[in-house]
Amino acid sequence: MFDRSSVIIRDSSKLMYDYVPQVLPHREDQMKGLERLFRPMVTNGQPCSAFLYGGVGTGKTATAKRFCEDMTKYCASNSKQMDSLLINCRIKNTEHSALLQMVRHFDPGYPERGFSAEEMFRSFRAHIEKRSRPFVLILDEVDNLLKNNSENIIYKLTRINEDLKASSISIIMISQFSIADVLDEASMSTFKRANTIVFERYTAPFLRDILKQRIDEALLPDTVGEEELDLMTEIGSQFGDARFGIEIIEKSAMIAEEEETGRITADNIRTAGAMIYSGVSESKLKELDLNHKLALLAVSRALKGNAFVNINAAEKTYAIVCEEYGQAARKHTQFWSYIRDMERNGILATELRSEIETGRVTFITIPDIPPKELAKKLEYLLELPQLTDDVEW
Numbered sequence: 051m052f053d054r055s056s057v058i059i060r061d062s063s064k065l066m067y068d069y070v071p072q073v074l075p076h077r078e079d080q081m082k083g084l085e086r087l088f089r090p091m092v093t094n095g096q097p098c099s100a101f102l103y104g105g106v107g108t109g110k111t112a113t114a115k116r117f118c119e120d121m122t123k124y125c126a127s128n129s130k131q132m133d134s135l136l137i138n139c140r141i142k143n144t145e146h147s148a149l150l151q152m153v154r155h156f157d158p159g160y161p162e163r164g165f166s167a168e169e170m171f172r173s174f175r176a177h178i179e180k181r182s183r184p185f186v187l188i189l190d191e192v193d194n195l196l197k198n199n200s201e202n203i204i205y206k207l208t209r210i211n212e213d214l215k216a217s218s219i220s221i222i223m224i225s226q227f228s229i230a231d232v233l234d235e236a237s238m239s240t241f242k243r244a245n246t247i248v249f250e251r252y253t254a255p256f257l258r259d260i261l262k263q264r265i266d267e268a269l270l271p272d273t274v275g276e277e278e279l280d281l282m283t284e285i286g287s288q289f290g291d292a293r294f295g296i297e298i299i300e301k302s303a304m305i306a307e308e309e310e311t312g313r314i315t316a317d318n319i320r321t322a323g324a325m326i327y328s329g330v331s332e333s334k335l336k337e338l339d340l341n342h343k344l345a346l347l348a349v350s351r352a353l354k355g356n357a358f359v360n361i362n363a364a365e366k367t368y369a370i371v372c373e374e375y376g377q378a379a380r381k382h383t384q385f386w387s388y389i390r391d392m393e394r395n396g397i398l399a400t401e402l403r404s405e406i407e408t409g410r411v412t413f414i415t416i417p418d419i420p421p422k423e424l425a426k427k428l429e430y431l432l433e434l435p436q437l438t439d440d441v442e443w
Contacts, residue, residue, distance in 0.1 A: 057270070057312045058303045064268035065300040067293070070115045075263055076256040077109050083247045084117045088220065091132075091184050092125060097211045097218040103225060104249025107291030110224045111136075113249070114188050118222075121186075134186040139195040145203045148195060149174065152187070171206055175213065182216040192223045201233060251290025258283040260292045264299055273306070274314050277357035281316055284399050285323045285417040298322050316357040317420040324419045334397065335431055341380060343428055344371050345388040349398060349414050350425040358401065358413040361389070375432065389414060 063069060074081070080102075090096040102110045118134040125132045135155045142148045149170040153160045156177035165173075178185050187207065189195065196204070204223075211218050223229070252260065261282050265274050274282075282302070286295025301322035306314040338346065348368035352359045365385050372379040380388075389412075392398050401413045416424060 056307060057310055058273050058306045058314065059268065060270045061268050062300075064264060065296055065303075070112050070119070071263060071267070072116075073263075074109060074112055074116055075259045076252065077113050077249075080109070080113050080247050080249060081117055084113070084222075087245060087247075088117075088121065088186075091186075091218065091220050092121065092130070095184050095218055097184075098220040099208075099245050100222045101225070101229070101246045102222065102249060103228065103246055105226055105251055105290070107293035107295075108249040108251055109292060110249050111190050114190070114222050114224060118186055118188065131183040132186065133181065133183060134188065136188040136190055138190050139193075140191045143194045143200075144198050145195075145200040146170075148189075148200065148203060153177070156181075167203075171203075175210060178210075178217050178219060179214055184218050184220065186220045186222065188222045188224065190224045191226070193225045193227050193229055196229060196233070204233060252287070252292055253290070254283055254287040257287050257290065257292060257295055261286065261295050261299060264296055268299065269303060269314075273303075273312065275357075278314055278316055278319060280401070281319050281357040281415060281417065284401070284415055285319070288396075288417070294326065297326055301325055315355060316353070317355050317422065319357075320416065320418065320420040323417060332427065332431075334395065335427060338392070340377065340432075341384075342388050342392060343432060344368065344375060344377060345385060346392060346397065347371050347425055347428040347432070349389075350416065350421040350428065353414075353416065353421040355421070358415045361386070361400075361412040361414055364389075364414055386412075 064071075084100055087100045088098045091098045102114060104110055115136060118136075122132055122134065135152065137148055137151050139148065142151050145167050149167055150160070150162060152174045153170050157173070160173070189204075192204075207219065207221055258279065262279060265279065282295060282298050285298055286292070298319065302314045302318045305318045305321055309315075309318070335343070335346075345368055348371045349359065349364045351371065352364040352367040365382060368385055369379040379385075389398070389400065393400055398414055398416050401415070402410055403413055405411050
């Protein structure tokens with residue numbers, strides 16, 4: 051049952067949420083920013099701080115983890131020691147649960163109940179002092195902790211170095227949102243503007259590099275073509291979210307494994323995208339007029355399982371579709387306007403490419419659903435235009 055060898059996936063652990071690559075593409079500036087901020091800790095043991103700010107899937111957590119791992123190795127190579135701990139404040143979202151994880155980092159058997167927050171904090175501080183080495187505490191999604199009236203722990207952490215003699219605590223706070231309005235002034239002074247490192251959403255070229263890296267690490271060679279990678283990028287770049295794009299790889303690979311073709315196809319990718327998120331609903335299709343429906347049906351048929359289709363090929367199919375439904379095919383300019391309308395509505399996407407023989411040509415793709423399934427839906431709607439049920443699919 052489990053003896054069958056994989057034809058797609060080489061190492062599924064490289065697609066897991068908590069995996070951190072040795073190199074993080076396009077986060078070099080953020081790594082350099084952390085290096086600048088934490089240089090005093092590495093050279094002199096002084097406490098430092100940083101606030102990492104940006105949207106979901108922009109590499110904040112991975113960067114913090116990679117930085118701390120690299121910093122630990124650097125210290126060890128220079129006969130120095132340091133320690134670090136990451137707390138996911140979405141899970142440990144109370145003062146008690148966060149403090150318990152902090153103490154258990156040093157004492158795994160520390161009881162869950164029976165000690166006050168103040169007693170737990172004293173125990174944590176004692177462990178830090180006893181180990182006599184710099185300690186970096188990463189508070190990931192810290193806004194969840196602050197929402198539960200746990201700002202007192204932040205204040206204590208920002209002031210803990212005043213009582214430490216042989217060691218220091220540095221803090222990295224990570225959030226999707228600004229925490230300036232939540233922290234008290236005394237705590238916020240530690241995380242001044244100069245200590246903020248911003249994580250912008252990934253552009254499509256940046257995201258493509260990230261997905262290519264994960265494909266090379268996680269999948270067997272030659273299982274994903276360039277056009278299929280482009281399609282994954284197209285889907286993921288709607289959000290600038292690397293986490294979403296990596297999930298597309300994982301789901302596509304699992305679907306392709308079942309088919310045993312040895313390659314991930316465009317339809318595998320679209321099916322994976324539809325499993326995770328679909329921006330195309332039946333109600334959205336019903337809002338299209340007859341001409342837009344015919345144009346979209348033509349694109350769906352012209353794709354034929356490919357990732358992208360040349361607009362000229364799509365237009366030829368459009369003429370055939372119009373004849374099939376007894377409608378006059380509109381001219382190129384009007385057909386192009388239908389494509390642009392549906393792109394603005396999130397139903398399809400276009401890409402301009404340079405071709406050696408023909409120059410710059412528009413290619414079209416449907417990111418969110420296999421074209422064959424979309425064609426079936428459109429044919430159904432064209433036959434039964436009176437249906438009005440708003441059904442998600």
